[in-house]
Amino acid sequence: MIPFGDRLAAAMDERGPLCVGIDPHPKLLQAWGLEDSAESLRTFTTAVYEGCAPYAAALKPQVALFERHGSAGLAVLEELFARAAEDRVLIVADAKRGDIGSTMKAYADAWLSTCSPLGTDSVTLSPYLGFESLRPALDAAAANQRGTFVLALTSNPEGKSVQHVGKTEDTGAVAKQIIAAATAENTAQTWERMGSCGLVVGATVGEALHDLAIDLSAFNGPILSPGYGAQGANAKDLYRVFAGVESQVLVNSSRGVLSAGPQVADLAQAAQMARADLVAARG
Numbered sequence: 361m362i363p364f365g366d367r368l369a370a371a372m373d374e375r376g377p378l379c380v381g382i383d384p385h386p387k388l389l390q391a392w393g394l395e396d397s398a399e400s401l402r403t404f405t406t407a408v409y410e411g412c413a414p415y416a417a418a419l420k421p422q423v424a425l426f427e428r429h430g431s432a433g434l435a436v437l438e439e440l441f442a443r444a445a446e447d448r449v450l451i452v453a454d455a456k457r458g459d460i461g462s463t464m465k466a467y468a469d470a471w472l473s474t475c476s477p478l479g480t481d482s483v484t485l486s487p488y489l490g491f492e493s494l495r496p497a498l499d500a501a502a503a504n505q506r507g508t509f510v511l512a513l514t515s516n517p518e519g520k521s522v523q524h525v526g527k528t529e530d531t532g533a534v535a536k537q538i539i540a541a542a543t544a545e546n547t548a549q550t551w552e553r554m555g556s557c558g559l560v561v562g563a564t565v566g567e568a569l570h571d572l573a574i575d576l577s578a579f580n581g582p583i584l585s586p587g588y589g590a591q592g593a594n595a596k597d598l599y600r601v602f603a604g605v606e607s608q609v610l611v612n613s614s615r616g617v618l619s620a621g622p623q624v625a626d627l628a629q630a631a632q633m634a635r636a637d638l639v640a641a642r643g
C-alpha cells in the first residue's frame with residue numbers, strides 16, 4: 361500500500377484541503393433533534409459521512425465524544441472505520457494519545473495496527489512525554505503505511521504555556537523541537553509527496569511561528585490545522601500563517617460544518633462552501 365502521506369496528498373489533490381470533523385457534541389446532538397445516546401452517534405456519524413466525505417480529503421472523528429458512551433460509542437467508531445476503509449475515505453482518529461513507550465505500544469496496536477477494530481489511517485498524538493515516547497506509534501504507522509499527527513502548536517491559548525517554553529534557549533521552543541523531530545522522522549522514511557508523520561498547528565497561532573523562529577518550509581509532512589471556523593480563524597488568516605506550505609495544510613472544520621446539520625444535503629452544502637472558501641484563499 362502507498363504510504364499515508366502520499367495517499368493524503370492524492371486525496372487533497374482530488375477533493376481539496378478540507379478535513380471535516382465528526383464531533384457529536386451533546387449540544388449539537390440536541391440541535392439536530394437527537395437524544396444523547398450511542399444510537400444518535402450512529403445517526404450523526406452516518407449523516408456527516410454521507411454528506412461530507414465527497415468534499416473532504418479526510419474525516420476526523422473526535423474520539424472523546426464517542427468514548428463518552430463507552431463501548432457502544434467506540435462500536436460506532438469501529439463501524440465508521442470499516443466503512444471508510446471500504447470506500448477509501450481517509451480518517452484522522454483524533455485521540456491525542458501519548459504515554460511511556462511500553463504503554464504507547466498498546467495505543468499503537470489499538471489505533472494503527474491492521475488487527476484492531478479501531479485501527480485506521482491515522483491518529484493524533486501528544487508528544488508531551490517526549491517525542492521519542494511516541495516511537496511505537498511512529499513505527500506502527502511506518503510498518504502499516506499509516507500516519508500520525510503530532511501536536512506541535514495547538515489552537516488553544518493555554519498551549520503557549522508548554523509549547524513556547526525554551527524559545528530563548530539554543531534548542532529553541534518545545535514546539536520547534538517537536539517540529540524538528542517530526543521532520544527527521546519523515547526524512548528517515550520513503551515517500552513521494554510528503555511523509556506520514558504530520559503535525560498539528562492551529563490556524564489561530566497568529567505570529568507564533570515568527571516569534572518562535574519556526575520555519576515550516578523545511579517541514580516535509582502534512583499539517584493538520586484546526587481552528588478554522590468555530591474557533592475564529594478565517595481562510596485568509598490561515599494561509600497567512602502557512603505561507604509557503606499551503607499545499608501541505610489539511611484544514612479541519614468541525615462545528616463550522618456540523619452546525620448545518622442534520623440534513624445530509626445541508627451538510628454537503630456546508631462542506632462545499634468551506635472547501636470553496638479555502639481554495640479561493642489558498643489560490
Ligand SMILES: O=C(O)c1cc(=O)[nH]c(=O)n1[C@@H]1O[C@H](COP(=O)(O)O)[C@@H](O)[C@H]1O
Binds near residue numbers: 515
Ligand atoms: O488535534 C486536534 O484535532 C485539535 C488540536 C488543536 O490544537 N485544536 C483543536 O481544536 N483540535 C480539535 O479540532 C476540532 C476543532 O473543532 P471545531 O473548533 O469545532 O472546528 C476538535 O475536535 C478539537 O479537539
